[in-house]
Amino acid sequence: MTPFDPEKMIVLGRVSSVYGVKGWVKVYSYTEPMDRILDYGQWMLNQNGQWNLVTVDKGRSHGKGMVAHFEGCDDREIAKQYCGAEIAVPRDRLPELPEGEFYWFELEGLTVVNLDGVNFGKVDYMMSAGPGNDVLVVKGGADSIDRQERLIPYVPDVYVMDVDLDIGRILVDWDPEF
Structure with a gap:
């Protein structure tokens, strides 16, 4: 240990x-x-x-x-x-993950921004909506477009375009109206 x-x-x-x-x-x-x-x-x-x-x-x-x-x-x-x-x-002690894969705890607290630069807030937590259906629970704050909570499917290359742990950001293809 x-x-x-x-x-x-x-x-x-x-x-x-x-x-x-x-x-x-x-x-x-x-x-x-x-x-x-x-x-x-x-x-x-x-x-x-x-x-x-x-x-x-x-x-x-x-x-x-x-x-x-x-x-x-x-x-x-x-x-x-x-x-x-x-x-x-x-x-x-956790196993190393392949490139492009992340543990949920690594995503919590990251800022979520869409392709147009709209800040939705931070990942409050992750949840599972069934096998293979992980969801980012994003809460808006003082720096975001609003204080709304958004549920964004964690689907790489469809909704989640990039995760950058070094700068603390997740880039998403997501409409602010959703």
Whole structure:
């Protein structure tokens, strides 16, 4: 595990509840596919600013979610302490993406501008509208054309023309009237 720096932690999911009586927990994973969260082996759990390192010694898909077991946690009452915790790993443990692909967290906060230079605001967050249908949720602010919230499909070369992380901008082919 890389040295701990809370500023470099990337949230991959959360512990939602206990599962069974032998210390297992239910996990809501933000990774794609969802069981990729188990590949990390060690997680940093954040509850109200308190960070704890846990080692995942077992895990599997379960229904529409995941269940996991932490090393040394063999009792339901002990597992309860982890409920509600965010699951994070250091940014440098994430796999490198191919050129032109981005993690959602990298897009959040970027300014969205159309081909005519109209500033729509910043990406507040990303959401999924089904498999392969990611959406930029853009909120207008003081520097934008208006304070409207816009949902812009994240479709490269159709609506999203360029993403430049260095200057913090996403160039879109999007009409201000939409």
